Amino acid sequence: MKFGYYMPVKLVCGRDCVRENAALFAPFGKNALIVTGKSSKTNGALADAEAALSSNGQSSCVYDKIPPNPTVASVREGGRLAREFGAEFIIAIGGGSPMDAAKAIAMLARQEAEDIFSYAPSDDVLPMIHIPTTAGTGSEVTPYSILTNDEKQTKTSISNPAFFPKLAFLDGKYMRSLPQDTTVYTAMDAMSHAMEGMLSVRAGALSDALAKESLRILRAELPALTEGKYSDDDRDALLYASTLAGMVIANTGTCAVHSMGYSLTYFHGAPHGRANGLLLPAFFSVCEERAPARVKEILGAAGFETSEELAAALSPLLGEREKIDGEKLRAYAEKASVNKNIKNCRVHFSEEDLFRVLKNSVGDRQ
Amino acid sequence: MKFGYYMPVKLVCGRDCVRENAALFAPFGKNALIVTGKSSKTNGALADAEAALSSNGQSSCVYDKIPPNPTVASVREGGRLAREFGAEFIIAIGGGSPMDAAKAIAMLARQEAEDIFSYAPSDDVLPMIHIPTTAGTGSEVTPYSILTNDEKQTKTSISNPAFFPKLAFLDGKYMRSLPQDTTVYTAMDAMSHAMEGMLSVRAGALSDALAKESLRILRAELPALTEGKYSDDDRDALLYASTLAGMVIANTGTCAVHSMGYSLTYFHGAPHGRANGLLLPAFFSVCEERAPARVKEILGAAGFETSEELAAALSPLLGEREKIDGEKLRAYAEKASVNKNIKNCRVHFSEEDLFRVLKNSVGDRQ
Numbered sequence: 001m002k003f004g005y006y007m008p009v010k011l012v013c014g015r016d017c018v019r020e021n022a023a024l025f026a027p028f029g030k031n032a033l034i035v036t037g038k039s040s041k042t043n044g045a046l047a048d049a050e051a052a053l054s055s056n057g058q059s060s061c062v063y064d065k066i067p068p069n070p071t072v073a074s075v076r077e078g079g080r081l082a083r084e085f086g087a088e089f090i091i092a093i094g095g096g097s098p099m100d101a102a103k104a105i106a107m108l109a110r111q112e113a114e115d116i117f118s119y120a121p122s123d124d125v126l127p128m129i130h131i132p133t134t135a136g137t138g139s140e141v142t143p144y145s146i147l148t149n150d151e152k153q154t155k156t157s158i159s160n161p162a163f164f165p166k167l168a169f170l171d172g173k174y175m176r177s178l179p180q181d182t183t184v185y186t187a188m189d190a191m192s193h194a195m196e197g198m199l200s201v202r203a204g205a206l207s208d209a210l211a212k213e214s215l216r217i218l219r220a221e222l223p224a225l226t227e228g229k230y231s232d233d234d235r236d237a238l239l240y241a242s243t244l245a246g247m248v249i250a251n252t253g254t255c256a257v258h259s260m261g262y263s264l265t266y267f268h269g270a271p272h273g274r275a276n277g278l279l280l281p282a283f284f285s286v287c288e289e290r291a292p293a294r295v296k297e298i299l300g301a302a303g304f305e306t307s308e309e310l311a312a313a314l315s316p317l318l319g320e321r322e323k324i325d326g327e328k329l330r331a332y333a334e335k336a337s338v339n340k341n342i343k344n345c346r347v348h349f350s351e352e353d354l355f356r357v358l359k360n361s362v363g364d365r366q
Numbered sequence: 367m368k369f370g371y372y373m374p375v376k377l378v379c380g381r382d383c384v385r386e387n388a389a390l391f392a393p394f395g396k397n398a399l400i401v402t403g404k405s406s407k408t409n410g411a412l413a414d415a416e417a418a419l420s421s422n423g424q425s426s427c428v429y430d431k432i433p434p435n436p437t438v439a440s441v442r443e444g445g446r447l448a449r450e451f452g453a454e455f456i457i458a459i460g461g462g463s464p465m466d467a468a469k470a471i472a473m474l475a476r477q478e479a480e481d482i483f484s485y486a487p488s489d490d491v492l493p494m495i496h497i498p499t500t501a502g503t504g505s506e507v508t509p510y511s512i513l514t515n516d517e518k519q520t521k522t523s524i525s526n527p528a529f530f531p532k533l534a535f536l537d538g539k540y541m542r543s544l545p546q547d548t549t550v551y552t553a554m555d556a557m558s559h560a561m562e563g564m565l566s567v568r569a570g571a572l573s574d575a576l577a578k579e580s581l582r583i584l585r586a587e588l589p590a591l592t593e594g595k596y597s598d599d600d601r602d603a604l605l606y607a608s609t610l611a612g613m614v615i616a617n618t619g620t621c622a623v624h625s626m627g628y629s630l631t632y633f634h635g636a637p638h639g640r641a642n643g644l645l646l647p648a649f650f651s652v653c654e655e656r657a658p659a660r661v662k663e664i665l666g667a668a669g670f671e672t673s674e675e676l677a678a679a680l681s682p683l684l685g686e687r688e689k690i691d692g693e694k695l696r697a698y699a700e701k702a703s704v705n706k707n708i709k710n711c712r713v714h715f716s717e718e719d720l721f722r723v724l725k726n727s728v729g730d731r732q
Contacts, residue, residue, distance in 0.1 A: 001538075001602040002380030007373070013570065014368030172367070204379065205606055213575045236367040240571055 003204020006161075007247050009130075009141050013170040013240065015232075018045070018131060022052035024167060028127055029088025032060040033109075035078060035102040036093040040064075043174045045093045045133050053091075061085045063105075066094075069148045069155060069265060069272070070101035072116055079108025082126065090128045092165070095186065096137030096146070096272065099130050103145035103163040116158065117149055123162035130165040133174040135238035136186025136273050138193055138246015140168035148266070154335060155262040155272075164250075170243060172235030180228045181271070183238070184317045187225055188277030190242040191218050191302065195280065196255040197248035198298045199287065199346050207251045214244035215302040222313060256349045257283050259339035260358055263332035268322055277318055281311035282360040287347045294346065323364040333358055369570020372527075373613050375496075375507050379536040379606065381598075384411070384497060388418035390533060394493055395454025398426040399475075401444060401468040402459040406430075409540045411459045411499050419457075427451045429471075432460075435514045435521060435631060435638070436467035438482055445474025448492065458496045458531070461552065462503030462512070462638065465496050469511035469529040482524065483515055489528035496531040499540040501604035502552025502639050504559055504612015506534035514632070520701060521628040521638075530616075536609060538601030546594045547637070550683045553591055553604055554643030557584050557668065558623050559611035561646065564664045565653065565712050566618035573617045580610035581668040588679060622715045623649050625705035626724055629698035634688055643684055647677035648726040653713045660712065689730040699724055 012021050025032075032053060040046040046062070053060050063078050082090065082105055090109075092102030104116065106126040113119035130140035139145075143163040149156040175183065194211040197203060203211075218241045224234045260283075261275035270278065284307035288295045295307070304310045333355035336342065342349055349357075378387055391398075398419060406412040412428070419426050429444050448456065448471055456475075458468030470482065472492040479485035496506035505511075509529040515522040541549065560577040563569060569577075584607045590600045626649075627641035636644065650673035654661045661673070670676045699721035702708065708715055715723075 001599075001606060002383075003377070004379070005377040008376075010374075011369070011371040011572070013370070017368075206377070206610075209575070209579045209610075233367075240367060244572075 001205055003206060004202070005204065005206045005251050007141055007164070007250050009165050010167045011141070011170060011243065012167065015171060015173060017171050018048040018052055018169045021169070022055045025052050025058060025129065026056040028129065030058055031085055031087050032058060032089050032091050033078070033082045033085055033087035033105070034060050034062045034091045034093060035066060035105055036062065036064050036098050037066060037095065038064060039177070040093040040133060043133055043177055045131050045174045049091055049093060049131060060091070061087070066098050066101040068097050070097050070104070071148050071150075075101050075104040075108060075147065078105035082109035087126060090126050091131065092128060093131045093133060095132070095134035096139050099132065099137060099139035100145045100147065102128060102130070104147060104158070106163070107160065116147065117156050121158075121160045121162070123160070125160065125162035128165040130168045131174070132168070132170065132239065132242070134178060134182060134186045135175060135235070135242035136189035138190065138242050138249060140165055141243055141246040142250040154266055154339075168243070170239050172232055172239045175235040175239065183230070184225055185271045185273035185277065186242065187218060187221065187238055187273070188280070188314065188317070189273030190214065190238070190245040192257050192273070192276035192280055193245035193249045193254065194218070195298050195302070196257050197245070197252040199255050199294065200252035200344050201346055202252045202344070204251070207248045210244045211248045212301040214241045214248065217241040217244070219303040225317060253344045254341050255345035256336065256342055256354065256357070259336040259341045260332060260354060262339070263335055264322065264362065267328070267332070268324065270322060274318065277314050278321065278361045279357060281307050281314060282357040284310060285360070286349070286353055286357060290347045322362045324362045325364050326359065329358040329363060330355055367571055369572060370568070371570065371572045371617050373507055373530070373616050375531050376533045377507070377536060377609065378533065381537060381539060383537050384414040384418055384535045387535070388421045391418050391424060391495065392422045394495065396424055397451055397453050398424060398455050398457050399444070399448045399451055399453035399471070400426050400428045400457045400459060401432060401471055402428065402430050402464050403432060403461065404430060405543070406459040406499060409499055409543055411497050411540045415457055415459060415497060426457070427453070432464050432467040434463050436463050436470070437514050437516075441467050441470035441474060441513065444471035448475035453492060456492050456494045458494060459499060461498070461500035462505050465498065465503060465505035466511045466513065468494060468496070470513060470524070472529070473526065482513065483522050487526045487528070489526065491526065491528035494531040496534045497540070498534070498536065498605065498608070500544060500548060500552045501541060501601070501608040502555035504556065504608050504615060506531055507609055507612040508616040520632055520705075534609070536605050538598055538605045541601040541605065549596070549604070550591055551637045551639030551643065552608065553584060553587065553639070554646070554680065554683070555639030556580065556604070556608040556611040558639070558642035558646055559615045559620065560584070561650075561664050561668070562621040562623055563611065563614035563618040565621050565660065566710050567712055568618045568710070570617070573614045576610045577614045578667040580607045580614065583607040583610070585669040591683060619710045620707050621711035622702065622708055622720065622723070625702040625707045626698060626720055628705070629701055630688065630728065633694070633698070634690065636688060640684065643680050644687065645723060645727045647673050647680060648723040650676060651726070652715070652719055652723060656713045688728045690728045691730050692725065695724040695729060696721055
């Protein structure tokens with residue numbers, strides 16, 4: 001038995017937990033920069049956070065200019081705003097984009113970083129409170145910030161132990177107005193985290209236990225996801241499963257699926273979770289040949305016998321697939337083959353293997 | 367779904383993890399006070415910690431005067447020693463007693479506390495590294511320090527978020543020379559933590575998942591515990607199960623079993639884990655009447671159908687029972703009824719209920 005495990009975020013989970021725990025915001029300081037997207041204005045999360053702050057006499061400034069797949073320019077602007085406003089802490093509200101961006105902003109508020117992707121950050125980072133409003137990224141419990149890297153034409157993860165938020169609030173009510181495709185794709189992202197985490201060379205007993213619990217819950221939510229009808233219990237369960245899967249990758253990292261998925265997002269605009277969902281079955285069909293016992297354990301935790309069963313479950317959720325020509329897929333395989341996540345996988349994936357997975361997932365001739 | 371969860375300790379688990387991760391000790395400072403019992407000198411843990419420190423050029427001073435069930439006098443002496451030595455951090459090595467004592471020492475090194483049990487501590491506490499060498503207390507992942515309270519003739523828990531160690535090393539090899547009774551009683555303590563944690567009013571989805579995983583592992587170790595023969599895999603599994611159960615009570619606290627058990631330890635010298643093991647079945651037989659579904663879930667996680675099955679499994683491990691007269695048990699029931707843990711239980715236990723559990727567990731006339 002060999003593993004490392006670290007997840008220092010305090011979790012507060014439950015209906016109306018933000019308003020009911022306003023006192024937890026008080027020690028963070030006088031001024032908060034709220035980093036968010038557009039939907040937090042209608043799903044109630046922003047209002048809840050502002051009410052909590054105002055009950056403590058704390059001030060806030062809202063920065064809502066984070067695009068999906070956050071750019072370096074947008075986090076630089078956020079960092080500048082945090083400094084100008086004198087923010088002592090950051091509140092991130094939203095899906096993966098605002099939460100990942102908030103981490104970079106929390107750093108840029110305190111540190112200059114000329115090239116953000118090669119920069120070795122110190123732990124002088126503004127403290128953060130995260131309020132996820134989608135159930136997929138798990139960013140509220142990870143030390144990762146994934147940003148668009150235009151120079152390398154991909155998404156690149158920057159990691160810093162100081163990127164762990166201090167506090168995360170989990171309330172499924174913020175997902176009530178979430179579109180069906182976002183709900184489905186983010187659930188695929190969570191599933192991908194739990195599954196890839198179990199295939200990581202850093203997987204251990206504790207991350208496995210959390211991953212299996214996440215997969216068990218996601219499997220139970222499959223009928224709701226397929227039907228597109230959700231009770232508040234379903235939303236809570238999806239959010240909890242996503243946080244569990246985040247706790248997994250905080251300790252294991254992700255593997256080849258994420259490495260390949262970044263190209264589908266960067267070049268074809270596939271939402272991140274959809275990209276993972278498209279690739280997962282073909283990825284596991286390769287893994288099945290090379291690590292059959294482990295794959296059986298992983299798929300079994302999600303209630304599937306084989307990668308074909310996984311494919312059959314995800315297929316109706318994905319609808320019509322992207323069709324990408326072979327030459328492009330060759331280039332994406334090459335790009336993925338040098339991504340650091342590839343080395344993180346217990347199963348070796350050559351460039352040819354990656355191409356095969358891409359071709360079988362989104363090739364224009366199958 | 368409603369819960370809070372916090373467990374900020376970094377875990378490093380694996381054979382020889384202390385020596386192999388000596389670099390992790392370096393940032394803590396120049397001087398370490400090592401708080402330990404006698405057995406760490408023979409089980410290799412002290413030598414490993416000293417080797418790690420010395421490879422970093424760090425100095426240490428060993429304080430090994432912690433009695434089982436640590437006294438206030440012993441932690442005061444430790445606090446004085448930490449100040450005199452200029453300790454910047456504490457390394458706790460051993461079972462629950464040194465680890466719990468180390469937390470109070472880490473506080474007393476920085477704060478005066480006239481009455482340690484009523485004192486409201488600040489978070490100015492020396493940082494700690496814990497190396498458990500028994501598998502029961504889970505202290506390496508909790509914010510609790512349980513000390514002998516002579517004024518109230520019991521053991522009293524003091525709690526402080528700053529009591530969470532920064533780092534804990536888990537290596538089952540330190541248990542190779544552990545006596546059979548200590549191995550068994552500490553496993554009973556871990557089982558009690560997981561089971562009581564699930565009956566806590568603060569139990570939630572995540573603590574339940576960790577508790578069930580702990581109980582699953584403990585159940586699988588029952589044959590080894592009964593036979594008294596352990597492989598290194600068994601020791602690793604017991605230690606991991608104990609840490610999981612510690613992560614549970616860090617978030618849920620314990621319930622009536624611990625409240626009653628303190629008297630068996632204080633007045634009759636029953637080792638803490640043994641006291642819990644003696645009381646668990648009768649405790650669950652009361653709970654079975656009042657919360658049957660939940661008890662079925664808890665016992666089921668440990669592979670038992672009923673509290674009788676639990677009793678049958680634990681009985682051979684307990685050997686001859688303490689026989690205590692009814693008048694004394696009345697007094698212990700009264701004492702337990704005012705213990706704060708009683709309110710923490712989903713099942714209400716009146717003083718009469720507590721007496722009934724004590725009588726059925728260790729009464730001289732059954």
